[in-house]
Amino acid sequence: MNRTHATTMTAAALTAALTLGGCGSTASQRESGPAREPSAAQSRLLERAEQILIGACMAERGFTYAVTEPAREGEAQRSFPYGVDDVAWARAHGYGGRDERTAAEARRDDPNQRYFAGLSAPRRAAARTALMGASPVGLTATTPTGMTLTAGSEGCMADAQRALYGDLPGWFRVKVVTMNLRPVREARVREDARWTEAVGQWSACMRAAGRPYATPADSRRAAVEATADVPPERADATEIALAVTEATCATGTSLARVSRTLDRAYGEEVRAQHQDDIDLRRRFQNDALPKAERVVARHTHREGDSHA
Incomplete structure (x- = not known):
């Protein structure tokens, strides 16, 4: 640097x-x-x-x-x-x-x-x-999710x-x-019934691979728990193995495709709703x-x- x-x-x-x-x-x-x-x-x-x-x-x-x-x-x-959906990336980065x-x-x-x-x-x-x-006072703004943030x-x-x-x-x-804006877009994707259905397909694939997780968030939490307080090399190997399985199931089912489609659609929707602020x-x-x-x-x- x-x-x-x-x-x-x-x-x-x-x-x-x-x-x-x-x-x-x-x-x-x-x-x-x-x-x-x-x-x-x-x-x-x-x-x-x-x-x-x-x-x-x-x-x-x-x-x-x-x-x-x-x-x-x-x-x-x-x-x-919405879950790791790139097998090559998962193999390199977990x-x-x-x-x-x-x-x-x-x-x-x-x-x-x-x-x-x-x-x-x-x-x-x-x-x-x-x-x-x-002190963090003097500046106040509300996020699109309703959270109020302040700064000095x-x-x-x-x-x-x-x-x-x-x-x-x-x-x-x-x-x-x-x-x-991103949290709003991602929340709408996760609330969409099409995404929920795709996650169900992904979960079935994960169970068949010996990874009984209902959602990608569960898979990520399992990785955190499994790699806590272990040597870095072992943690990396454990993380990579689980991430590769997650990505394989995401690309082998409709999850990767549905996630990309919905993310693009809701992204356009959210940006349109906040276009004045984006332009400003x-x-x-x-x-x-x-x-x-x-x-x-x-x-x-x-x-x-x-x-x-």
Whole structure:
């Protein structure tokens, strides 16, 4: 993972640079009509700019914050919400236990985690307050599933997002809504009688293979129980064997096909119901891109000067 440390340019200076360079208006973000979805590269640019702004803000408050490259999803990060249905993937990854151990090691190696862990308790508390605010209040939003989420409107994370997106409460709300559409889609799939019927076929296949589980969730729980407190090599072998059986039954019955069909249909339905919020989030992001480009360019220029 490539890492660079935060520059010494202050948060106030960066924010001033954004203001002088021109900021998108809230009104423009609320215009009606479809909005262009940012590309993967543009999304990474926004994430990096936010990290740089956080780093500058933390430095201004007397703390260190490393600017790290956003993690990129790969083959190992695949999700199977309705049961593993890829035999080759299951044979290589099981249920992802080994991949999660690798990810946990990477998180422990994160320079910010190491920095916070090395601080004294009072200093660590002060650093967390600087980063996230004194308490998670000030921002509130309700997910499509009805859960209310709150976050702090103070601290460097909030300041960085405010500098990029302008309307912090509005940005927080649409981000919460759009990032929580997936649970709604998946719940509708599982409630569909066609999926329940397909799971019945899958369960019969599993019983015939000596794995008497009613649902893929039961199979996953059995894997967790069977691999608890055992050496990693043994845990991986046990997990892979069960995941391969699960995937074989998913592809050998209608479960894989029905899951994909229903997921696509309900995904379109859920997105249509929340299209206004999806478009508003994209407009926030599109309006923030010029600011993000300036932040990253200044950071890159200063990093180049510091290594000259």
